[in-house]
Amino acid sequence: MLQVDALCKAFKEETASKHDRVHAVDDVTFTVEEGQFFTLLGPSGCGKTTTLRCIAGLERPDTGEIVVDDHVLFSHDRRISIAANERNLGMVFQSYAIWPHMNVFDNVAFPLRVGKRRRTPKAEVTERVERALNVVELGHLAGRYATKLSGGQQQRLALARALVIEPKLLLLDEPLSNLDAKLRESLRFELKRLQREQGITTVYVTHDQSEALSMSNAVAVMKDGRISQLGDPFDIYLKPANPFVADFVGTTNFIDGVVREQTPDGWVVHTADGPLTVAATSGVGVGDECVVCVRPEHVEVLRDDSSTGGDNVLTGEVQTRLFVGEAMEYQVRLPNSQLQCRTPAAARLSSGKPVSLHLPPAHCTALPRPEARAGSR
Numbered sequence: 001m002l003q004v005d006a007l008c009k010a011f012k013e014e015t016a017s018k019h020d021r022v023h024a025v026d027d028v029t030f031t032v033e034e035g036q037f038f039t040l041l042g043p044s045g046c047g048k049t050t051t052l053r054c055i056a057g058l059e060r061p062d063t064g065e066i067v068v069d070d071h072v073l074f075s076h077d078r079r080i081s082i083a084a085n086e087r088n089l090g091m092v093f094q095s096y097a098i099w100p101h102m103n104v105f106d107n108v109a110f111p112l113r114v115g116k117r118r119r120t121p122k123a124e125v126t127e128r129v130e131r132a133l134n135v136v137e138l139g140h141l142a143g144r145y146a147t148k149l150s151g152g153q154q155q156r157l158a159l160a161r162a163l164v165i166e167p168k169l170l171l172l173d174e175p176l177s178n179l180d181a182k183l184r185e186s187l188r189f190e191l192k193r194l195q196r197e198q199g200i201t202t203v204y205v206t207h208d209q210s211e212a213l214s215m216s217n218a219v220a221v222m223k224d225g226r227i228s229q230l231g232d233p234f235d236i237y238l239k240p241a242n243p244f245v246a247d248f249v250g251t252t253n254f255i256d257g258v259v260r261e262q263t264p265d266g267w268v269v270h271t272a273d274g275p276l277t278v279a280a281t282s283g284v285g286v287g288d289e290c291v292v293c294v295r296p297e298h299v300e301v302l303r304d305d306s307s308t309g310g311d312n313v314l315t316g317e318v319q320t321r322l323f324v325g326e327a328m329e330y331q332v333r334l335p336n337s338q339l340q341c342r343t344p345a346a347a348r349l350s351s352g353k354p355v356s357l358h359l360p361p362a363h364c365t366a367l368p369r370p371e372a373r374a375g376s377r
């Protein structure tokens with residue numbers, strides 16, 4: 001459905017010399033299948049918005065190709081660049097700019113009354129606007145002024161206005177970021193339901209990893225203008241390809257070590273706190289420096305009276321504990337590093353008490369060490 005190939009976009013750095021350029025998007029390639037919800041996820045400045053703006057036609061790429069449904073929207077080599085308003089794409093941006101002087105109906109009808117769609121027959125406008133409003137469940141508020149809607153309703157209005165043109169592709173740039181946490185969560189479900197029911201191919205931009213994991217069929221994690229990992233949400237979370245993804249998506253413990261040998265059970269990594277067996281490695285082999293990654297929720301807390309040692313068991317002391325509602329979170333100090341782990345809220349451990357932690361090999365992955373780390377984080 002959407003193919004983005006070797007996309008590059010650099011900007012001149014305003015403050016530096018004229019030769020300095022920021023490589024906002026640096027050789028980005030991905031494909032979005034029909035009906036998929038595809039998310040570009042990454043920290044601020046990693047190039048998500050620029051990628052989306054290139055697809056929308058609001059930014060002219062330096063090189064690369066963008067194709068929607070076999071229709072070339074941009075090709076540097078073939079010198080093709082279709083204007084934004086000719087691309088038939090629906091867009092909702094962070095500042096969802098609804099018209100305050102228009103009512104809900106007129107806001108949604110607006111795209112059908114301007115440009116090449118301005119000759120849309122009145123009856124068709126009415127029918128399409130009503131359909132779009134019903135989809136976002138705002139039909140009953142058609143006559144109300146847009147400014148008299150709640151934040152969540154304004155958000156849905158922006159969505160209806162994007163849907164009314166029946167786009168081939170929906171581009172959403174942090175559309176929920178202006179809303180409070182509760183509303184954001186409920187709209188997340190609504191947006192996902194809507195997208196699935198309508199079968200709209202969607203490209204979604206966010207820096208919020210839980211939003212990305214909960215809504216997407218596929219996620220591209222970006223860093224410094226490049227895709228660091230592309231995969232389904234489970235793979236991104238459970239099999240991060242590198243420490244950046246492991247760190248950015250969720251919380252991860254990192255333990256420095258060296259891969260010593262391969263055994264039938266996996267690989268043995270020597271760490272300052274003892275040997276650890278890991279079931280998986282990515283990009284490292286025997287003899288390489290690495291980090292062992294393990295999620296806090298995968299660390300099994302053994303009660304202090306059962307701390308008899310054993311394979312992949314590390315012993316330390318509870319340093320701090322945090323009650324987070326549904327669970328307890330602990331920082332455990334090991335002789336040479338620190339680990340974060342979680343237990344159900346009822347299973348409370350006291351600060352200062354010794355504790356043994358089991359790191360199940362199946363949940364431990366050895367990845368290349370990006371730089372010298374002082375220990376686990």
Ligand SMILES: Nc1ncnc2c1ncn2[C@@H]1O[C@H](COP(=O)(O)OP(=O)(O)OP(=O)(O)O)[C@@H](O)[C@H]1O
Nearest residue numbers: 011012022024043044045046047048049050051207
């Ligand atoms: N018009 C511009 N002129 C100069 N630099 C720009 C311009 N637009 C973006 N950049 C730079 O390009 C890089 C990528 O920006 P982009 O907005 O794509 O990142 P992002 O991942 O969407 O960030 P955020 O989550 O903060 O919106 C940043 O370093 C940014 O400062």
